[in-house]
Amino acid sequence: MGRITARRPVTRITLGTQPVRRPDTLAVEEPLEIRVGGASLAITMRTPGNDVELAGGFLVSEGVIAAGGQFHSAIHCGGPGAGGPIAGAAENTYNVLDVTLAQGVAAPDPDLARTFYTTSSCGLCGKASIEAVQTVSSYDVAVDAVDVAAEVLVTFPDLLRAAQAVFDKTGGLHAAGLFDAATGELVVLREDVGRHNAVDKVVGWGVLNDRLPLSGHVLMVSGRASFELVQKAVMAGIPILAAVSAPSSLAVELAAAQGLTLVGFLRGDSMNVYTRPDRIRVGAGDRAALSAS
Structure with missing residues (x-):
């Protein structure tokens, strides 16, 4: 199997000090x-x-x-x-x-x-259109009755980051993690130089373990939420996608059309919920208000 990391020389420059030549660990591509x-x-x-x-x-x-x-x-x-x-x-x-x-x-x-x-x-x-995804998806994520407590969801970014062993060495990999919505357990995490590849590896884990559709789970990604990542979640039957950064406009459109819950800017104790906020459990009164909005 090919190497995941490689060592290469780098010149480290810090203002006020002499440049230092030293080896650096890189993510292999x-x-x-x-x-x-x-x-x-x-x-x-x-x-x-x-x-x-x-x-x-x-x-x-x-x-x-x-x-x-x-x-x-x-x-x-x-x-x-x-x-x-x-x-x-x-x-x-x-x-x-x-x-x-x-x-x-x-x-x-x-x-x-x-x-x-x-x-x-x-x-x-x-896959350039929402209609293309709608015609080929085998799963209807809109009917998934899953929900997740907001206080559990906000722990996912730190749990994801703590499990990124290769990122610790290179600082150059994206991560995708699959979390159990009920327990908050990190089920599987994969890293890759390509964020789409990281998600494919998570979905592929589901394929090899005959777990599809991945209902009742949250897909957490370390970057932004693009149209393609929403597409992959829908195709794998994942009802909730959360990202530490922003979604694109087309990602929100696709999530809305498919009934997927899309969360962005999941950082600290806050988040933006762009679609299907009824799946985010924040207390009986607040959840009812979200469902009606």
Whole structure:
């Protein structure tokens, strides 16, 4: 498996002192080609590790699969012509992953195949409209009766940050965590240079453990809430998405259309709830007022 971190020399400059040359730890970023049945589907830039989860989550986001039983297996490919940083490399570079779907599951539409490199921040840019998500999602998050206490929700950013082991070393990774809404327990956390990849790895964990839909959970992300992250939550059946930063306008539109609770600026003891505030439990009187607003 490829390295998650790498050491590189850096010149540290602090005003009033002499520059110091020292090693620094960086988050590794490498390409991963995802194949299905030997056919190339996508190439994304990611932090190596949990690649099978990444592929599983990606396939859920794209509507190729919707349950763990539809994902059979995956294997890293190697050898001449297999791809990787150097085409024709004899060794297994662990940068090509071939997924086998379960028997009877249709192969991806050839139109889904990506013939270009997506960047770490681009994510799944192909889904350009709310209608596209509405037509392919297998789960209706609007009917999920989950709620979460506000005093529990405000603890999630610190719990997420405390579990970011690789971020502590590099300062260069996004994180996504899945929390049990009833208990506040952090169920799974994944880190990646791409925030979309981090979410795909969390969803892929659900695929490999046959946990989809991920109802009754909160998806917490370390950055902003984009349209693509709302899309991924909806596709995985996650009813609540919380972010430490701002959502985009299209993210709010999609969340409203799908009945997903979208929380932004979750910091300290406050938050902004953009959609479905009735799921945030802040006391009987306040919750009733929110439901009526």
